[in-house]
Amino acid sequence: MAASMVSRAALSGLRLSPSRRLLLDPLKGSRPTSRRWLNLQEYQSKKLMEENGVAVQRFYVADTAAEALDAAKRLDAKEIVLKAQILAGGRGKGVFDSGLKGGVHLTKDPMVVGDLAHKMLGFNLSTKQTPKEGVKVKTVMVAEALDITRETYFAILMDRACNGPVMVGxxxxxxxxxxxxxxxxxxxxxxxxxxxxxxxxDQALRMASNLGFKGPLERQAADQIKKLYDLFLKVDATQVEVNPLGETPEGQVVCFDAKINFDDNAEFRQKAVFAMDDMSESDPTESEAAKWDLKYIGLDGNIACFVNGAGLAMATCDIIDLHGGKPANFLDLGGGVQERQVYEAFKLLTADPKVEAILVNIFGGIVNCAIIANGITKACRELELTVPLVVRLEGTNVQEAKRILAESGLPITSADNLDDAAKKAVAAIKK
Incomplete structure (x- = not known):
């Protein structure tokens, strides 16, 4: 689909699909959401839609070339589309290390599907959104290819400016x-x-009309819109994005591609959905961080950022850059951090060979600075920290925290404010 992921470094850990970013200007007043960890494959999103009465192409999933060939025969379709399943966009223009070009192929001959799948499964697919080495393809989707007379865009998402969900089309x-x-x-x-x-x-019909559906297709599109909203509520989604929502020459309204984002906080009641999460494509460090409720994004610099709050983390990355340094990561401890999380965060940071200094920037509101200080001293001793450490603490129980650090006897450089902390961290690298 047309959805794309914005630069990781630019947003320092915030990922938005186009419709989320769209609301920052044309719909006024919305703000980016925090990163969502669950990311489903295309076939998994389509399965959820199919189970909830949303019209999608007929499809099968295959893990071997033989299964793909059998699926193509069972479809008995005029034309078949074979899609490599990875969590990255640009598949159609991607290249496999098997030599095959394109992660999406159309054919009218079911026998060709087996050969194509053989060149996809087990091989790495490189696209504009994957690492340089690409991502190994473990699954392919074999689907009925339908002609599209016209393509439209439709999404349902949570919007702070509207205090709830909004449809965008x-x-x-x-x-x-x-x-x-x-x-x-x-x-x-x-x-x-x-x-x-x-x-x-009336809302569904108005949106269907605005999307350009006419005659019987208008009611059909409105029904699909209502079913998509039912799905949105049922799975605790933060976004359901369909691009394209199209019409066929036969007069059918079909959701040809979809992206569903979920609310992490609903995992306890969406166990079946979250059980579909395939962590094999995730960055190992990010996955380990998620186990401890830490949000981590690796960057290209050499100064590790250890911060609580996404906004403060972005400001810290920016001010490091302002003083001539480069952040090595975006690490957000969040609000209810405990000593063990501080320790695990230090383990993640020190495991990165690029890190030559660590900058801790904590503003204690609901976070007790003394807890942070105890976690820091424990981590420094047990992990035998060797890189320079600069710490700026402010807020709740800060005096007790500063006492803990001062009496630890550890080589910790204190800073009075963020600007001072960034200067000292950059200076430590240059020594």
Missing amino acids: SPQGGVDIEEVAASTPELIFKEVIDIFEGVQD
């Missing part, structure tokens, strides 16, 4: 929705959903 689908918003903002339509009433018939 455009008759210009199948492309980067941000480009549509920038060049033709009048083609972006919004419907605020009353969280108590849900999507009303």
